[in-house]
Amino acid sequence: MTMTQYQRLVLAARPRGEVQESDFRLETVAVPELGDGQVLVRNHYLSLDPYMRGRMSAAKSYAASQALDETMIGGTAGQVVASRHPRFAEGDFVAGMLGWAEMGVADGGQLRKVDTSQIPLSAYLGVVGMPGMTAWYGMHQILQAKAGETVYVSAASGAVGSAVGQLAKLRGCRAVGVAGGKEKCDYVVNALGFDACVDYKAGNLDADLAAAAPNGIDAIFENVGGAVFDAALARTNAFARVALCGLIAGYNGQELPIRNARLLLLNRITLRGFIVTEHMEFWPQGLTELGLLVAQGKLKYRETVAQGLASAPQAFKGLLQGHNFGKQLVKLI
Numbered sequence: 001m002t003m004t005q006y007q008r009l010v011l012a013a014r015p016r017g018e019v020q021e022s023d024f025r026l027e028t029v030a031v032p033e034l035g036d037g038q039v040l041v042r043n044h045y046l047s048l049d050p051y052m053r054g055r056m057s058a059a060k061s062y063a064a065s066q067a068l069d070e071t072m073i074g075g076t077a078g079q080v081v082a083s084r085h086p087r088f089a090e091g092d093f094v095a096g097m098l099g100w101a102e103m104g105v106a107d108g109g110q111l112r113k114v115d116t117s118q119i120p121l122s123a124y125l126g127v128v129g130m131p132g133m134t135a136w137y138g139m140h141q142i143l144q145a146k147a148g149e150t151v152y153v154s155a156a157s158g159a160v161g162s163a164v165g166q167l168a169k170l171r172g173c174r175a176v177g178v179a180g181g182k183e184k185c186d187y188v189v190n191a192l193g194f195d196a197c198v199d200y201k202a203g204n205l206d207a208d209l210a211a212a213a214p215n216g217i218d219a220i221f222e223n224v225g226g227a228v229f230d231a232a233l234a235r236t237n238a239f240a241r242v243a244l245c246g247l248i249a250g251y252n253g254q255e256l257p258i259r260n261a262r263l264l265l266l267n268r269i270t271l272r273g274f275i276v277t278e279h280m281e282f283w284p285q286g287l288t289e290l291g292l293l294v295a296q297g298k299l300k301y302r303e304t305v306a307q308g309l310a311s312a313p314q315a316f317k318g319l320l321q322g323h324n325f326g327k328q329l330v331k332l333i
Contacts, residue, residue, distance in 0.1 A: 147172030
């Protein structure tokens with residue numbers, strides 16, 4: 001590759017059921033000329049996130065579908081190599097949405113300059129980026145959990161869930177996670193400081209959750225849906241709140257029945273779905289707070305890193321199957 005060309009991954013076909021590597025195509029394209037106000041970025045990291053599966057579908061959703069034969073959508077962190085924007089200079093580190101590509105051009109207003117002196121560049125795609133903001137917004141604006149309350153988090157070892165539980169602990173709450181496998185649950189409790197973590201793969205979800213949340217559940221941060229959400233509803237206290245962030249259990253088309261729906265009424269539960277990019281007015285405050293917590297060592301995170309652009313499809317497939325630990329990234333440099 002030269003600086004006049006770069007590689008990108010485009011969506012070649014819409015998945016039918018599980019994502020396949022053949023749904024993507026690797027292309028070499030020319031670096032475009034910069035217009036006024038534009039910035040050329042060499043991406044160092046790509047962010048892989050569950051929401052991308054929904055964007056690959058043609059079905060109507062909260063955002064436009066990913067176009068076929070175009071660069072696959074996604075968050076990026078990298079370094080400016082050329083700029084025609086007064087706020088950005090060659091060498092600046094930036095976060096943006098340049099997609100699954102080695103390089104990209106963006107208007108300056110679409111990029112966020114980041115400081116790598118105390119926080120690693122990769123963290124701006126995770127705990128100090130969209131996943132961290134998702135956790136922060138759900139906790140502060142929807143759940144508003146108080147000290148002494150029990151907060152339940154599904155996908156607790158993931159990029160969003162791991163931050164939710166730690167933010168809950170900082171508020172004086174009991175944090176109960178659900179994750180797949182003993183290794184992930186041990187990490188959630190021993191490294192992240194959750195009070196308990198239930199292994200949904202162990203086959204005793206209801207009984208184990210009852211033991212982990214003996215005083216019931218006051219706030220649910222839901223990333224998965226399906227059985228783990230249903231089990232949490234069964235443990236809710238009166239006036240519980242639900243921040244509905246994701247339904248990864250149904251991203252390949254599976255049904256997501258709620259058998260305990262009656263408890264939404266009986267316990268007067270408030271349930272709110274949210275898309276964090278629709279609340280950008282909160283991002284400056286949230287990212288500042290998250291960055292300070294990371295720099296102080298009060299907010300821990302873990303990354304799973306795939307190497308090279310060509311690894312992205314397989315890594316994304318693994319993410320949707322729960323193979324990753326923490327934030328899933330692709331390292332390009």
